[in-house]
Amino acid sequence: MLTKEDNELLTQTGPGTPMGDLFRRFWMPVLLTEELPTPDCDPVRIRILSEDLVAFKDTDGNVGVIDNYCPHRRASMFFGRNEECGLRCVYHGWKFDINGDCVDMPSEPAESNFKDKVKITAYPAREYGSCIWVYMGPTELQPALPEFEWARVPDANRVVTRFIQHSNFMQATEGEIDSSHVSFLHSAFDLSIDYHRDMRTGDEKNDRNSVLSYKFGAPQLTVKETNYGFTYGSRRGPEDGNYYWRVTQWMLPMFSLIPGPAWPRGGRGWVPVDDEHIITYQYSYNAERPLTDAERARAIDLMELEHVKYALKDGKIIDTYRSVRAPENDYLIDRKMQRTQNYTGIPFGRHQDFAMTDSMGSISDRTKEHLGTSDTAIIAARRIILKTARDLQEGVEPYAASHPEVFHIRALDIVSSEGDFVKLLEADDQKTLADV
Template identity: 40%
Template sequence: MTPQQNDLLCRVEGDAPMGKVMRRHWMPVCMSEEVAERDGPPRRARLLGEDMVVFRDTEGRVGVLDEQCPHRRASLVFGRNEECGLRCLYHGWKFDVNGQAVDMSSEPVDAKLRESMRTRAYPAREAGGFVWAWMGDPENPAPFDPPVWTKAPDDKIAIVKIHAACNWAQVLEGSIDSAHSSSLHSSNMPTATDVSGSTATDSQWLRPSADKSPRLQVERTPYGFRYAAIRTPIADADKQDYVRTTLFAAPFTVMIPPTDRYRLIQMLVPIDDVNCMFYWIAWHETKGISTEAWRQFCDATPGIDIDPITFRKYRNAENDYQQDRAAMKAGDFTGIKGIPTQDMAMWESMGPIADRSHDKLGSSDRAIFEFRKIMLAQAKGTGSEAPEKGWRNADLFTFEGMVSHSDDWREVSPPT
């Protein structure tokens, strides 16, 4: 890639073409649990370089507004959330979830300004544990379709949220890279001889293969692509392959291979040009994992591993992710706690925006090639203007398990 292509892929702020691509999709602003309380504390959010404030009003409605009060630009995050509106502390101007001024304490009661005053309000929806916002044309929001994990009951949906101090694209490229898990996460995903597929315990995912160089096969789809990482299994290698399939749904969603207990989806959401929010959803219609257990498994519990307000990591670049070299000598591959933090140590070490012009890609990077081609075409306007959101289609799924040499991975049945 050239530096110009790299900028086109990565930058999302202002009039950047990739930002315009993102604005054709509903975007997750925050988790619903962050604004669970009616008249509770407002929360900051930032997407595509725009600062927002999110709050739940007295009647339970969620509002997503421009963070700065339109009067004198003070932050509404410090405001009073009361009586169906958010009141700025500076002069008492108050706005409802639709952005309409409902009180302007510093203005005469008959001032015409009271009738017309509004602040920017982003159309908002709630589904699947998230607050979603529409950042495109406010007069023409796309229809909102609930994400696929809303098929599961609320208590079968668990979410991990972590700030990544780097560009969204290098985070997403990590999510679609099946080969790295056999090395970087080898202590968390060890080889086991007594399993036939990814088997989740409270602390590990056991795998039936020690193959570190998967063979990749990619298939284009209307929503992006899916691919199979094909590995040699420990058992019956002459008859079968161990196959893990991954889906990329443009522009920022990845469905990764499941375990025997839950399905897995990641959303890699651009905060701005050089920051990203990482969401990892574990869900299942009947089995699943609790939110507390999921966050413990990922070493991503708010207040213990990450800041409960900003979701920035306590193990970060400034303290070398608290890497434990003694643990490495004792057998731990990375010496870094938690699968997400192991990933972020790699992603963030590339710099705020990785210089892809220096990449030396190999055969295991086929999904990376495909992602870059699709998203550059989107940014240039030469790709589909509104790709299907295939991850919301119940007929599409990820798979992991054994596939006979005589069978095609594209034709395996959906998991139960």
């Protein structure tokens, strides 16, 4: 459990909060590149770290991310006209470029220099790894983009989806590093079928590792702190003299890599919209070859997404994707399936996760938890991110933010006779370093 004060420190990412300051040291994905497909295309509304913003692509193809509210009298720039290298507010015509400079102010006399004194907040933005990324921190500390393997492979080797979830970033993150829930939440009653992957497609082949994961419900966890966050080994077994190891990474401030027995592999990042919503970026990639059409379609179709204008709790609208399985329809739970096939009555793993982490309330009350040995990684993540946020308030910059090469890492999913986590990582043929 956490104290009320630590829970607030952990979960609040708005302007001026310690955790918000920490997030603002890192580049974050804020859109898919396909959402700003061409120069002068339609602007898109987003909210990031409780700041309402508008993203647009200018005539030269450069991406701008600016304040949603026009600095004149606060009309939304979403309704702006995207024209000749700037977004023009349609209320009185003030026009801003991607740097936030006011380049035209037709409502003032021609001889006025008022426009030179007015700026709109603008954040640096880049296209990278099928996403549009933004940096919202101090200009003098702007780092290079993080060198994730998934972002650096050719576009054809990768698929990224994004979708809204109805909770704070941290409880979704905690679900990701919670290896023991795989044996329960994502399991099925018939172990000969890998329901986590196959329940709806039915035609994929079963894999032994997933079955082992369901069979051994109490994995032994070892956490190794690193300069990017931590890596942890989840050991199940032994069976026939071998252990089933899943080696997962949690990377500051909120990215993961998920082990899998074969390509494609992936992970997720949870970008705070505000303290009660997140957009999850889910990446899947093959480092060795382009994804097939079937692999790409599967990653998208399983999520059951629709593109929506979504009203946040305060009534403001953002443009996003969301799953049709949502809190207001109980994630389309099938109680018959729950009695006969799996614990949840929800067929796909991601939606099973949604139901659990959303159901805690948008900000989980961690003063009322009872953590066990299976929560070792979650306890470590909280300790590390709280310390990193506190250190930043004392002037210690987060190492990972300015060292993009620390993200050259891979998750691991193997069966091995090695029972020691550190030795497993040292073994020559089991490198978790991505050679990219």
